Amino acid sequence: MNTVDSILCTFASYPETITPRMFKIKKSLGQHFLKDEIVIQKIIDALKENSCTNLLEVGPGGGALTKHLLQLPGIHFKAVELDDEKTAYLKNAYPVLKDNIISQSFLDIDAPFDAPFTVIGNFPYNISTQILFKVLDWKDQVPVVIGMFQKEVAQRAASKEGNKVYGVLSVLIQAFYDVEYLFDVSNQSFNPPPKVQSGVIRLKRRTVPLDVKSERAFRVLVKTAFNQRRKTLRNAVKSLFTAEALQDPIFEKRAEALSIKDFAELTFRMS
DSSP: OOGGGEEEEEOSOOOTTSOOOEEEEEGGGTOOEEOOHHHHHHHHHHHHTSOOSEEEEEOOTTTTTHHHHTTSTTOEEEEEOOOHHHHHHHHHHOGGGTTSEEOSOGGGOOOSOSSOOEEEEEOOGGGHHHHHHHHHHTTTTOOEEEEEEEHHHHHHHHOOTTSTTOSHHHHHHHTTEEEEEEEEEOGGGEESOOSSOEEEEEEEEOSSOOOOSOHHHHHHHHHHHHHTTTSBHHHHSGGGSOTTGGGSGGGGSBGGGOOHHHHHHHHTTOO
């Protein structure tokens, strides 16, 4: 790690019993630590709106969110943190975390609880889209997600059909979760400030499962349709349907014009 890739920083959010020390903020890991207590409280308030017994924090870093999460009553808490230096600090600052930190990349871990669990975090922006797709792998176990993302990613996850940022991420996530864009977050709420603005979204698992031919067929259709989003569906997905099926007027539309329900219904007509 050279000096270009890291910035020395003193954390201001240490517990009173811990003496502040110097840390390296590792840009290679997408580290931008949340420092705005107003934003932190808004995230905690959003979490409290849904019942939760098992909670996984992704990327706790210096513990800005962690210190509040650990105070929630009746919570079985775990965190996943790739950075060994931050892991060592957290275990020292919060002894209760000694056996409750998973020192791996979030993208590589198995589900950390046998029972349903909520996911929360200031997610590393360099893997934030991958994090959402990882959550989809656990959708039967994860009823709620509250996360900080680069604003562009948050908007894509929450966007509806007809919007220019509506795409694969929007459809695949909203097929299984209701997505609510909660609020914007200024880059000045972080140390160091990222070059982009941020947004917090909440995912709540849909109570009625989407009716599709199969999840695999749904994913293939959505990805194929948006792979050539400037073309009409008739040209973009012609390999997936019979010539007869393609005569339906819906295939004159482009992918961004179709609702999630439209995509789901089309799966039953795939050849």
